[in-house]
Amino acid sequence: MITQEKYRTTVKELLANGTIKMAIGYRPGSTPDRRRPLFIRTSEEADQLVLDSTCITNLSGYLVTEGLLSDEKQVGIFLRPEGIRSINILAAEYQLNVDQIVIFGFDSTGREVRPLQGRNAGDFSALLTEIKENPPLTSKEPLLERVEKMNAKERFDFWQEEFSRCIKCYACRQACPMCYCRRCIVDSNQPQWINTSSHTLGNFEWNVVRAFHLSGRCVQCGNCDRACPVNIPLRLINQRMAKEVVDGFDHFAGLSPTQEPVLASFKKDDTETFIL
Amino acid sequence: MTRILFSDKLDNCVAKWRSAGMTVIGPVQGESLSSYAAVEKAGDLSFGMVLPDRSLKELFFPQTEPMLRYTIKKNEIETADFTPPAAPRIIFGARPCDASGLAIDDPLFGWDYKDEYWFQRRNESVIVTIACTKADDFCMCTSLKQAPDCTKGSDVLLRPLDNNRGWVVEELTDRGREAFTLISEHIKESDETALPTVEVPEKFNLDTCVAWLQNPDNFDSKFWKEISMRCIGCASCTYLCPTCHCFDIQDEGDTYSGIRRKNWDSCSFALFTMHTSGHNPRATQSARWRQRIMHKFNYFPGKFSVNSCSGCGRCSRQCPVDMGITETLQEISKL
Ligand code: SF4
Ligand code: SF4
Ligand code: SF4
Ligand code: SF4
Numbered sequence: 174m175i176t177q178e179k180y181r182t183t184v185k186e187l188l189a190n191g192t193i194k195m196a197i198g199y200r201p202g203s204t205p206d207r208r209r210p211l212f213i214r215t216s217e218e219a220d221q222l223v224l225d226s227t228c229i230t231n232l233s234g235y236l237v238t239e240g241l242l243s244d245e246k247q248v249g250i251f252l253r254p255e256g257i258r259s260i261n262i263l264a265a266e267y268q269l270n271v272d273q274i275v276i277f278g279f280d281s282t283g284r285e286v287r288p289l290q291g292r293n294a295g296d297f298s299a300l301l302t303e304i305k306e307n308p309p310l311t312s313k314e315p316l317l318e319r320v321e322k323m324n325a326k327e328r329f330d331f332w333q334e335e336f337s338r339c340i341k342c343y344a345c346r347q348a349c350p351m352c353y354c355r356r357c358i359v360d361s362n363q364p365q366w367i368n369t370s371s372h373t374l375g376n377f378e379w380n381v382v383r384a385f386h387l388s389g390r391c392v393q394c395g396n397c398d399r400a401c402p403v404n405i406p407l408r409l410i411n412q413r414m415a416k417e418v419v420d421g422f423d424h425f426a427g428l429s430p431t432q433e434p435v436l437a438s439f440k441k442d443d444t445e446t447f448i449l
Numbered sequence: 450m451t452r453i454l455f456s457d458k459l460d461n462c463v464a465k466w467r468s469a470g471m472t473v474i475g476p477v478q479g480e481s482l483s484s485y486a487a488v489e490k491a492g493d494l495s496f497g498m499v500l501p502d503r504s505l506k507e508l509f510f511p512q513t514e515p516m517l518r519y520t521i522k523k524n525e526i527e528t529a530d531f532t533p534p535a536a537p538r539i540i541f542g543a544r545p546c547d548a549s550g551l552a553i554d555d556p557l558f559g560w561d562y563k564d565e566y567w568f569q570r571r572n573e574s575v576i577v578t579i580a581c582t583k584a585d586d587f588c589m590c591t592s593l594k595q596a597p598d599c600t601k602g603s604d605v606l607l608r609p610l611d612n613n614r615g616w617v618v619e620e621l622t623d624r625g626r627e628a629f630t631l632i633s634e635h636i637k638e639s640d641e642t643a644l645p646t647v648e649v650p651e652k653f654n655l656d657t658c659v660a661w662l663q664n665p666d667n668f669d670s671k672f673w674k675e676i677s678m679r680c681i682g683c684a685s686c687t688y689l690c691p692t693c694h695c696f697d698i699q700d701e702g703d704t705y706s707g708i709r710r711k712n713w714d715s716c717s718f719a720l721f722t723m724h725t726s727g728h729n730p731r732a733t734q735s736a737r738w739r740q741r742i743m744h745k746f747n748y749f750p751g752k753f754s755v756n757s758c759s760g761c762g763r764c765s766r767q768c769p770v771d772m773g774i775t776e777t778l779q780e781i782s783k784l
Contacts, residue, residue, distance in 0.1 A: 202771040203586065203587070203771055203775070203776065204586050208771070209679065209770060209772075210679040210770055212678055230769075230770070234681070235679075338482060340684075340688045340713070341684075341712075342683050342685045342687070342688045342715070343683055343684060343718075344681075344683035344684070344769055346683075347681040347683040347769075348681055348683065348769050365701075368701055369697070369699050369712055370513040370699065370712050371512045371513050371712070371713075372513050396769070400681075400683065400685070402502070402685045402689055402767045403502070404481040404482050404502075406481075
C-alpha cells in the first residue's frame, strides 16, 4: 500500500514537471485477482494505479509500440526485475534508447510489495547480477524435473502431446516483449518458411522456431505461458534454453543495456565452424 | 409429469448410441484443459464445469482442414477433394451458449455459398444441451438476450435434477427425438422437477450499445483507441469464440504438389487485411478492435438479423490483458 501510494505521487510529479509523457502501470481488472495494463497520462489516471503482488505481467513490450518513443520524450514504466532485463535486451538490440525509459522497479515476496532502488536501467546491475548468481527457487518446478528425467523418445512424445493443443493464436508471441519483429517468420509467405496450419507439424515448427529465437533472450517473465489459452507449459522450454545459454556461453540475458546479444555476435577465434 | 433421464443410466445410453454407429462427444476435463471430446463411456464426461475452455465450434469448423490435394503435371493439374467423413454423432452436454453459437453461424456459412464442410457436420450432429445451474463472473448470455436455458441450436434440452441424479428431458427437434427414441427404455416418467437455472446478471444494455455502434459518427470516435490501447493483437479471443468464423486458405506443399487447407484466421492480426502493396486499411490495433465489435454487433446483425455473440464470455475470461467484449460494451453503454 505504502509503495503504491509513493509511486502514485512520484508519477504525478514526473508528469507535472514534464519529465515523462506517460507511465505504464497496472489498474484493477475484471476480478479481484486480475490486473490490467494502465497508461497514465494525467493525475486522475495516476489515481487508478495499483501495485501489489498480483501485478505480474511484464509490461515492457508496450515500449516498442510503433511511434511511442519516436518523439524522444521519456516514458515511465513499472517493472519487476525480469522486466528490467527485458529493457536491457531491447536496448542492446537497438529497439529503444534506454535514456528514454524511467523505471519504477518493484518486487514482491508473498503479498508484500517493495520498491527497487534506481530509475535508469543501468542502476540495477548489482541486483541483476545477484539474481544471476542466485536464481529464484521458482525455477525448480516439478514438471520441469519430470521432463528432464525423460528419455529423448518420451520427451518428444510429451511435447507432441502438448503442442497438439496449440491453435496458433500467437498469443505467446504477442505477449512476449522479445517478439517485436515487425514481420514474424510465420507471417512471411514469399517464401513460406513455416506452415501456417496448426496441425502437428505446423505446431512443432512454430514452437521450436520460437524456442530457438528466444534462447539467450528470454527473461522468464512468464508472459507467454500465462497468455497461452490452451495452457501449454511454454515456460519449461524457455527455462531450459536459458540454462543452456548460461551453461554454454555464461550469458545471462539482460544483465546490462550494452550486453552483446548472444545470437548476434561471433568471435574470430571461435573454435566452432558454424554460427547460428 | 416430466420425463427423466437418470445419470446412472447414461452409460447404457452411451453404449446404445455407439452401437447405433454414433460417435458420442461431450465435455471432458483434460489434464490442463477442458474441451468437447469423443468418449467411450459416460464416466469420461465431466458435467461439473461452468463451460469447457474450448468451444464447440471446432467440431464443425476445425482449426485446420484439408480441402483438396493438387498435383501439377506437364499438361494438366490433377485435384482430389477431401470431404469430411460421414460420421453421425451426438454431442451430449453442450452449453446453451455453444449450441446457439452454431445457430448464429448457420446463415453465415450458408449465405452466398453453402459450406459443405460445415453443413455436413451440422446435419450429422445431434446437439443435446444441458441448461446451466451455475455461472462465473464472465458469463453474459443474458446481456445478449439469451438465457442459461436457451434452446437455439439444440436438438434436446436437458435440465439438471439436484445432486447430479439426472436430467429432465425436453426434445426440441425431430433429430433429437430420433436419437432419444434409441434410448427410450432409459427415460422414466416422474413428477420430479428440475433445478432452477442460474441467475446471470445483465452486464450492459445491448440496445444502447447497438444504437451507439450504428451511429456513423462514432466510427471515428477516440473511444476505440482508448479502449484497445492494451490489446496485444493475439487471436486468443477469436479462436476460443464459438461464433468467430473467419478463415484463410493456404496451399501447403511445393511447386508441383500439395494440399490446400482452410485455417482459422483472426481480425486481430495485422496481417488479416494487409495488401500485397504493403498498405493496410486496418493499420492500427484500435481499427482492428473496432472491426471485431462492429462486425459482431452491427454488420453481422445488419445482414443476418442476429448478433455474432452468444455471451459465453470466453473472450474476456481468456484475454492475456483482461480486455474482451464485456468491458467494451459496458463502456459503450456508459458513453
Ligand atoms: S519467451 Fe516468454 S518468458 Fe521468455 S521473455 Fe518472452 S514472454 Fe517472457
Ligand atoms: S499461445 Fe499457445 S496456442 Fe497460441 S500459438 Fe502460442 S503455444 Fe500455440
Ligand atoms: S482483446 Fe485480448 S485476446 Fe483479443 S486480441 Fe486483444 S489481447 Fe488478444
Ligand atoms: S464474442 Fe466473446 S462472449 Fe461473445 S460468443 Fe465470442 S467469445 Fe463468447
